[in-house]
Amino acid sequence: MRKYLALAGLASFLAGCSKPSAPAQKTYFVAFSQCNNAEPYRSAQNELLSRICSKKPDIKLTITDAQQDNSKQIAQIETLILQRPDLLIVAPNERAPLTAVMGKALAAGIPTICLERDIAQPNYTTYIACDNRAIGKMAGQFIVGRLTAKYGKPKGKIVEIRGLLGVEGEINRYAGAHEVFQQYPGIKVVHEAVADWLQAKGRERMLEILRAQPEIDAVYGHNDPMAVGAYLAAQELHREKAMFFVGVDGLGGPAGGIKKVMDGVLAATFYYPLAVDMAMQIGDRILRDPSYKPLKKYMLPTEIITPENARQMYDRLTF
Amino acid sequence: MPRPSRFSFVNLQSGLGLLIILLLAVLTSPRSASGGRIFLEVGNLTDILRQVSEIGIMAVGMTLVILTAGIDLSVGSTLALATSIAGLCLTTWAPAAGTPAKLLFAIACALAGSAMVGALNGFVIASLRIQPFIVTLASMIGVRGLARRLTNNTNIDFGFGSDAGSVFARLGSDKSTVVAIFVIVFAVFSVLLSRTVFGRRVRAIGDNQTAALYAGLPIRRTKIYVYTWCGLLAGLAGVIYAAQNHQGNPNAGLSYELEAIAAVVIGGTSLAGGKGSMAGTLIGTLIMGILTNMLRLNNVDSNTEMMLKAVIIIAAVWIQQFDAAGFGKRERR
Numbered sequence: 235m236r237k238y239l240a241l242a243g244l245a246s247f248l249a250g251c252s253k254p255s256a257p258a259q260k261t262y263f264v265a266f267s268q269c270n271n272a273e274p275y276r277s278a279q280n281e282l283l284s285r286i287c288s289k290k291p292d293i294k295l296t297i298t299d300a301q302q303d304n305s306k307q308i309a310q311i312e313t314l315i316l317q318r319p320d321l322l323i324v325a326p327n328e329r330a331p332l333t334a335v336m337g338k339a340l341a342a343g344i345p346t347i348c349l350e351r352d353i354a355q356p357n358y359t360t361y362i363a364c365d366n367r368a369i370g371k372m373a374g375q376f377i378v379g380r381l382t383a384k385y386g387k388p389k390g391k392i393v394e395i396r397g398l399l400g401v402e403g404e405i406n407r408y409a410g411a412h413e414v415f416q417q418y419p420g421i422k423v424v425h426e427a428v429a430d431w432l433q434a435k436g437r438e439r440m441l442e443i444l445r446a447q448p449e450i451d452a453v454y455g456h457n458d459p460m461a462v463g464a465y466l467a468a469q470e471l472h473r474e475k476a477m478f479f480v481g482v483d484g485l486g487g488p489a490g491g492i493k494k495v496m497d498g499v500l501a502a503t504f505y506y507p508l509a510v511d512m513a514m515q516i517g518d519r520i521l522r523d524p525s526y527k528p529l530k531k532y533m534l535p536t537e538i539i540t541p542e543n544a545r546q547m548y549d550r551l552t553f
Numbered sequence: 554m555p556r557p558s559r560f561s562f563v564n565l566q567s568g569l570g571l572l573i574i575l576l577l578a579v580l581t582s583p584r585s586a587s588g589g590r591i592f593l594e595v596g597n598l599t600d601i602l603r604q605v606s607e608i609g610i611m612a613v614g615m616t617l618v619i620l621t622a623g624i625d626l627s628v629g630s631t632l633a634l635a636t637s638i639a640g641l642c643l644t645t646w647a648p649a650a651g652t653p654a655k656l657l658f659a660i661a662c663a664l665a666g667s668a669m670v671g672a673l674n675g676f677v678i679a680s681l682r683i684q685p686f687i688v689t690l691a692s693m694i695g696v697r698g699l700a701r702r703l704t705n706n707t708n709i710d711f712g713f714g715s716d717a718g719s720v721f722a723r724l725g726s727d728k729s730t731v732v733a734i735f736v737i738v739f740a741v742f743s744v745l746l747s748r749t750v751f752g753r754r755v756r757a758i759g760d761n762q763t764a765a766l767y768a769g770l771p772i773r774r775t776k777i778y779v780y781t782w783c784g785l786l787a788g789l790a791g792v793i794y795a796a797q798n799h800q801g802n803p804n805a806g807l808s809y810e811l812e813a814i815a816a817v818v819i820g821g822t823s824l825a826g827g828k829g830s831m832a833g834t835l836i837g838t839l840i841m842g843i844l845t846n847m848l849r850l851n852n853v854d855s856n857t858e859m860m861l862k863a864v865i866i867i868a869a870v871w872i873q874q875f876d877a878a879g880f881g882k883r884e885r886r
C-alpha cells in the first residue's frame with residue numbers, strides 16, 4: 235500500500251503539481267548542486283551523500299554536476315527550483331556568481347544549505363563551513379614543529395605545491411600556512427610551484443624543483459594528490475627520505491590521503507570535512523520538523539591525521 | 554608531389570628553432586652547488602625526454618592524422634580512458650593469475666580500448682563523411698564520460714607494495730623504459746611514414762584527396778588505419794601516464810590534444826595536410842619540452858610561462874612560412 239502511495243506521490247510530482255498534500259505519503263525530494271564531480275574530494279561527497287540518502291527510504295536524491303562552471307551551476311539550480319525540491323544543498327563553485335540564484339531558491343521557499351564556500355550574501359538557510367585557513371595554519375604549525383624537532387630550532391627549507399590559483403581553498407591553505415612560516419626567520423619557502431590540484435603535475439613540478447634545489451626539508455602540498463606526486467618525484471631521485479611530505483584533504487578509501495599516511499608516503503594530512511553528513515543531519519530535521527530553526531552557520535573542525543591515528547581515521551572515513 | 558620528409562627545409566627551420574631554444578636554456582640555466590649548469594646535467598636532460606614522452610607519443614599519431622588533413626581532438630580523453638582501464642584491470646577487474654599475466658592483461662585491454670576509440674573515429678570520418686573536427690570533438694566529450702563512468706569518477710591509486718598495481722607502477726615509471734618506448738615509437742613511425750606505401754598514401758590523401766581518389770588509393774581504409782593508430786598511441790601514452798603517476802585517472806590528459814597538436818605544428822607539419830614529417834614533430838615536441846624545463850628551472854611564474862609559450866608557438870610557425878630559397882621570401886601557395 236505504501237508503495238502505491240509513494241508512486242502516486244511521485245506521479246503527482248512528475249506531473250508538475252505542487253507538493254503532495256497528504257503528509258502520510260510524503261516523499262522528500264533532496265537536490266544537491268555539486269560544483270564539480272571530477273575532483274576526488276567532491277566525488278567522495280557525492281558517494282557519502284548517496285549512501286546516507288539510500289538509507290532513508292522516503293528521501294529521493296538528485297545530484298547535478300556543474301563541471302566547475304558558474305553559468306552551468308546557475309542554470310542547473312534554476313531548473314531545480316522549478317522542480318521544487320524539499321531541500322536544496324549547494325556546493326557553490328564560486329562565491330559571487332552563485333549568490334543571486336541561491337537567493338531565488340530561498341525566495342521560492344526552498345530550504346537551502348550552503349556547503350563549505352561562503353557566498354557573497356547570506357542567501358541560505360544554513361551554512362556549513364570548513365575552515366581552509368585554519369587547515370593552512372595547522373599544516374604550517376605541523377611543519378614547523380617537525381623541523382624544530384629535526385634541527386633543535388625552527389629552521390628549514392620548504393617547497394610548496396599550490397593548487398589552482400585564485401580558488402578559495404588554494405588562497406586560504408596558502409595564507410594560513412604562511413601566517414605561521416612568517417613568524418620564523420629560519421623557515422624559508424625556497425620554491426613555490428602551481429600544480430592545479432593534480433598528482434601528475436605535482437610530480438612534474440617536483441622533478442624540476444629537485445634539480446634546482448639541492449636541499450629540501452619539507453614539502454607542503456595543498457592537497458594530498460599533489461603531495462603524493464611530489465613524493466613520487468623525490469622517490470625517483472632517491473631523495474624521498476631526506477624530506478617529509480604534508481598534504482590536505484584526508485579522504486578515506488584506497489585512493490585517499492589517509493591511506494598514503496598509512497603507507498608512509500605522507501607524514502601528515504589534514505582532514506577537510508566532507509560536510510554532506512552534517513548537511514543531511516540538519517537537512518533531515520528541516521524536512522521533518524517545520525518548527526526547527528538551524529543556526530545560520532556551523533563551523534566544522536579539521537583533524538590532523540598522522541601515522542598514530544591513520545588506521546582509526548581510515549576506518550571512520552572509508553565507506 | 555609532396556616533398557620527401559628527410560632533410561627537407563621545413564625540418565631545417567624547425568631545427569634552427571630547437572637550436573635557439575637550446576642555447577637560451579643553457580645560457581639562462583641556474584647553476585648547481587658544484588657550479589655546473591643544472592640544465593645540462595644528464596639527469597635533467599633525460600628528465601626532459603621522459604616528460605615529453607607522453608605528449609610526444611600522442612604527437613606521432615597526431616602527425617599521421619594531420620598529414621591526411623584531419624585532426625584528432627579525442628586523444629586526451631582516450632589517454633584518460635586508457636589510464637582508467639589499466640587501473641581497473643590491475644585492481645577490480647584483475648584476473649586470478651600471476652603478476653606478469655595481470656600486467657599484460659591490463660596493458661592489452663588499455664591499448665585495445667584506445668584503438669577501438671580511434672577505429673570508431675576513423676570509421677565515422679571515412680564512411681559517414683563527417684568532418685574530423687566534429688567527430689573527434691564528439692568523441693572527446695563521449696570518451697571522457699565513459700572514463701568517468703567506468704571509474705565512478707574516482708582515481709584508482711596503486712600502492713607501494715608488491716601487488717600487481719605497485720609492480721606495474723614501478724616498472725612503467727622507470728625512466729629508461731619510458732624514454733625507450735618513446736624512441737622506439739618515433740623510429741617505427743618515421744620509417745612507416747617515409748619508407749612504406751602506407752606512408753605515401755597518408756601524404757597523398759592529405760595533399761590532394763581528389764587526386765588520390767582518381768589514382769585509386771584506398772582512402773577509406775587508410776583513414777581508418779590512421780585514426781586507429783592515433784587512438785592506440787594515445788592509449789600507449791595513457792599506460793605510461795598511469796604507471797608514472799601511480800594511478801588510473803579519468804580526468805587525466807585534459808587539453809593534451811592541444812599540446813600534441815602544438816608540437817606537430819611547431820614541427821612544421823601543415824594543418825592543411827600533405828606536408829610534414831616525424832622528425833619535425835620530434836623537434837616540435839622537444840622545443841616545447843625544453844622551453845617548459847627552462848622556465849621552470851628559473852622558477853618563472855606559471856602565468857608568464859603560458860604567455861611565453863603562446864609567443865613561441867606563433868614564432869615557430871611563422872618561420873616555417875619562409876621558402877627554401879632563403880629568408881625574407883614568403884612561400885606562395
